[in-house]
Amino acid sequence: xxxxxxxxxxxxxxxxxxxxxxxxxxxxxxxxxxxxxxxxxxxxxxxxxxxxxxxxxxxxxxxxxxxxxxxxxxxxxxxxxxxxxxxxxxxxxxxxxxxxxxxxxxxxxxxxxxxxxxxxxxxxxxxxxxxxxxxxxxxxxxxxxxxxxxxxxxxxxxxxxxxxxxxxxxxxxxxxxxxxxxxxxxxxxxxxxxxxxxxxxxxxxxxxxxxxxxxxxxxxxxxxxxxxxxxxxxxxxxxxxxxxxxxxxxxxxxxxxxxxxxxxxxxxxxxxxxxxxxxxxxxxxxxxxxxxxxxxxxxxxxxxxxxxxxxxxxxxxxxxxxxxxxxxxxxxxxxxxxxxxxxxxxxxxxxxxxxxxxxxxxxxxxx
Amino acid sequence: xxxxxxxxxxxxxxxxxxxxxxxxxxxxxxxxxxxxxxxxxxxxxxxxxxxxxxxxxxxxxxxxxxxxxxxxxxxxxxxxxxxxxxxxxxxxxxxxxxxxxxxxxxxxxxxxxxxxxxxxxxxxxxxxxxxxxxxxxxx
Numbered sequence: 306x307x308x309x310x311x312x313x314x315x316x317x318x319x320x321x322x323x324x325x326x327x328x329x330x331x332x333x334x335x336x337x338x339x340x341x342x343x344x345x346x347x348x349x350x351x352x353x354x355x356x357x358x359x360x361x362x363x364x365x366x367x368x369x370x371x372x373x374x375x376x377x378x379x380x381x382x383x384x385x386x387x388x389x390x391x392x393x394x395x396x397x398x399x400x401x402x403x404x405x406x407x408x409x410x411x412x413x414x415x416x417x418x419x420x421x422x423x424x425x426x427x428x429x430x431x432x433x434x435x436x437x438x439x440x441x442x443x444x445x446x447x448x449x450x451x452x453x454x455x456x457x458x459x460x461x462x463x464x465x466x467x468x469x470x471x472x473x474x475x476x477x478x479x480x481x482x483x484x485x486x487x488x489x490x491x492x493x494x495x496x497x498x499x500x501x502x503x504x505x506x507x508x509x510x511x512x513x514x515x516x517x518x519x520x521x522x523x524x525x526x527x528x529x530x531x532x533x534x535x536x537x538x539x540x541x542x543x544x545x546x547x548x549x550x551x552x553x554x555x556x557x558x559x560x561x562x563x564x565x566x567x568x569x570x571x572x573x574x575x576x577x578x579x580x581x582x583x584x585x586x587x588x589x590x591x592x593x594x595x596x597x598x599x600x601x602x603x604x605x606x607x608x609x610x611x612x613x614x615x616x617x618x619x620x621x622x623x624x625x626x627x628x629x630x631x632x633x634x635x636x637x638x639x640x641x642x643x644x645x646x647x648x649x650x651x652x653x654x655x656x657x658x659x660x661x662x663x664x665x666x667x668x669x670x671x672x
Numbered sequence: 673x674x675x676x677x678x679x680x681x682x683x684x685x686x687x688x689x690x691x692x693x694x695x696x697x698x699x700x701x702x703x704x705x706x707x708x709x710x711x712x713x714x715x716x717x718x719x720x721x722x723x724x725x726x727x728x729x730x731x732x733x734x735x736x737x738x739x740x741x742x743x744x745x746x747x748x749x750x751x752x753x754x755x756x757x758x759x760x761x762x763x764x765x766x767x768x769x770x771x772x773x774x775x776x777x778x779x780x781x782x783x784x785x786x787x788x789x790x791x792x793x794x795x796x797x798x799x800x801x802x803x804x805x806x807x808x809x810x811x
Contacts, residue, residue, distance in 0.1 A: 362704055385708055387700035 330551035334544045336522040339554065342412035343520070344561035345405060351562050352402045353508070357501065359395040367447070369493040371486035374449035375588040393577045394569075399441050400580050401569055403603045406434055414634075414655060417643030418521040420532050424635040426518065429511040431632045436504050438603070443496035445601065446489060452582060454589035455598045457492070458484045459608075466617035485591065519543060530644035599670065606662050609669030716811035721803055724749065729765035732810075738762050739799055739810060744783050745770065751801035751810045752785045757794040772796070 306314065316322050335343075366385055368377040381388035410430065413419055419427035446457045461484065465475040480487030519542030524530040548554060572579065580602075584595045600608050607624055614620035630637065638651065645652050717734055724730045729742040731754055740754040742765055754762045761776035771788060772781040780788040785796030802809045 362701065365705070386703035386706065388704060390700055391704055 326551075330555075331549050333550040334547035335520050335550060335554050336544045337547050338523050338526040339520070339548065340523055340525070341557060341561060342409075342416070343523075344554075344558045345409040345412060346515075347558040348405055348561050348565045349402065349409060350508070351565070352398055352405060353504070355394060356398050356402065359391050359398065360497065360501075362391045363395055364497065369447070369489060371449060371489050371589075374447065374489060378448040378450075390573070393573050395444075397569065397573050397577060397580060399444060400601070400603075401565075401572075402437060403441060405565065406437055407603075410434060411655075411659070415645055416521070416523050416525075417532070417645070417648075418523075419635045420534075420638070420643060421536065421635060422518055422534050423514070423521060426511065426514045427635050428632065429507050429514060433504060433507045433511065435628075436500055436507065440496060440500040440504065441601065441603070443492040443500065446484075446492045447496065448585070449489060449589045450585045451587040451589055451593075451595050452584040452598070454484060454591065455584070455594055456600050457488065459598065459600065460604070461488075463611065463617065463621060466621055468618065483591070517541070524643035524645070530647065531641045532643050533641075602666065602670075605667075605669035606665035609665045609672060612669070612672065613665075716809055718807055718809045721749070721806050721808050724808070727767055727770065729767075731762075734799070734810065740765065741801065741808060741810060742783055749801055749803060749808065750783055750785075751799040751808075753797035753799060755796075756792055757787075757796065758790070758792040763796065 313322065363381065366377055366381045366388065368374055378392070381392050383389075413427070413430070442457075442460060446453045461475055461478050464478060465471045467474060476482055478488075478491070479485070480491050521542070522544070582599065584598065587595070599605065610624055611617060611620040614623065640648065642648050645655065715735065717732055717739070719730070719732070724741055724743045726743055726747075727745055729740050731738055731740050733739075734753075738754040739751060740763070741749055741751045743749055756763050756774035756776065756779055758774060758777055758779050761774050763772040763774045763779075763781060766773050770783060772783075772785070773779070774781075774790070774792065777791050779790030779792040781792070781796050782788055785798060787793075787795055799810050
């Protein structure tokens with residue numbers, strides 16, 4: 306017996322490894338018509354792993370002090386060996402994470418995978434989306450650049466429009482009346498401890514639900530595309546005669562991950578500054594607001610919505626309503642049909658929503 | 673047999689790729705974690721001789737560690753590494769006793785760095801010192 310086989314045997318007789326491999330890898334069957342979009346979850350797990358690893362490395366040199374933060378980031382970029390690489394991976398990775406997450410959610414919506422009995426998968430995913438936006442926003446402030454400072458000023462200012470408690474909430478978020486050193490302390494703590502833990506917990510919940518309920522069948526390439534869940538009792542959605550996760554679908558996962566890494570590293574090496582406007586390279590100056598300050602691309606639509614409505618509260622309420630409808634979609638959209646081509650109303654809303662979001666973002670960028 | 677050797681070859685290729693990938697990831701991370709050399713405590717340090725009080729000591733950062741210059745009773749200046757040779761604590765100058773004490777395990781050294789008592793196995797390292805025009809240069 307080779308040493309590797311001996312180790313496997315040693316573990317197998319103690320832990321039943323063979324049974325685990327059979328249950329979760331080779332015997333874990335997926336629908337025969339499964340497609341590449343199902344691998345975006347694995348891509349997101351890899352991105353989150355890279356964010357955690359690069360984040361821990363950045364913590365070694367980053368100083369969360371308003372006097373020293375910008376200098377420490379400059380030091381990481383210019384003096385620490387490969388510091389530029391670690392930091393750019395983290396900053397570019399956060400943008401890519403939001404982009405891939407949006408694609409993942411859109412593909413789930415398009416294939417009707419959010420429908421019952423997977424309401425909780427959708428809800429945990431939706432909460433994860435909000436947590437990812439939160440971790441991106443809080444991380445944005447940490448370099449303490451002009452961009453960080455004023456983007457945070459604008460973002461936290463919106464909270465002030467909420468009636469009665471708005472002012473208090475804004476001061477609470479900022480740790481003072483204006484964005485300043487106490488804000489950095491708060492955002493830093495939330496960014497490196499609370500949010501990563503919360504995201505980790507929701508990922509575990511999301512995966513548990515996936516494992517417990519089973520993978521949905523894509524509504525393409527089959528005669529029957531209706532949701533046949535009865536709602537009478539719990540049953541795991543198995544796929545007899547389907548393709549095994551290992552090695553078949555793992556290969557698709559690896560392909561998607563490598564395609565993602567190719568795109569990600571191309572941006573990191575060849576065009577890292579597409580996500581950095583010039584104000585990102587100037588230290589924060591609380592007395593000088595730069596002209597034309599804009600939020601990150603994924604907040605541009607929200608930014609423009611606030612500008613379109615004459616009243617800030619109204620703008621916030623419209624966004625709140627849109628987010629609530631999205632969160633509760635599986636409870637509202639109860640039709641059995643899952644094929645988008647047989648759901649004209651859904652398809653129109655889906656396409657219209659994407660066009661509106663992109664149009665608002667472009668408008669926000671050029672306004 | 674042919675299939676098996678082809679599999680083995682592909683296995684080797686994949687293994688090689690995995691090793692290359694691991695090296696490509698590990699190399700920048702190790703580089704990133706390696707302490708950056710700084711110039712703040714360079715090879716030489718100079719300061720005014722008046723900064724060393726009579727029968728007293730002056731501690732300073734030197735080559736990434738701590739050095740000390742003392743003015744002995746006769747006025748002679750001595751430069752030593754302030755790192756105790758036992759377990760690396762920084763020794764303290766005791767003016768009234770005119771010797772060094774390492775507070776960690778009570779090692780004692782003469783003003784010239786020779787061990788008087790306690791666990792230190794070796795004397796304190798002597799550092800080259802030059803005094804010219806009232807300026808002390810160590811290193």
